[in-house]
Amino acid sequence: MSHGFTLTRRDNGRRTVLAVAGEVDLATTPKLRSAVQAALDSGARELRLDLCDTTFMDSTGLHALFDSHALAEHLDARMEIVCPPGPVRRLFEIVGYNERLPLRDE
Secondary structure (H helix, E strand, O other): OOOOOEEEEEEEOOEEEEEEEEEEOOOOHHHHHHHHHHHHHOOOOEEEEEEEEEEEEOHHHHHHHHHHHHHHHHOOOEEEEEOOOOHHHHHHHHHOHHHOOOEEOO
């Protein structure tokens, strides 16, 4: 069961920021996927996923981000993930996604 998941969207022209707070897991990952799809469908050419307030992420969330990056590239959009050092960033590092996804500390 997920606790405290929120996702907020801010648009600025063709740039969209999705700020994710709380836990990203099997129950909440569909919401994340849907938000990414909606942003790209609405014409976002730059997509920033802000995970600064994400407290937990399981493998379903990690795979959703990997798939989202592939989708953005397919649509000629740029995606970046803001994920400061901590438990969620460590997950990216453990599976090697820090080398395959566009991660930023801030």
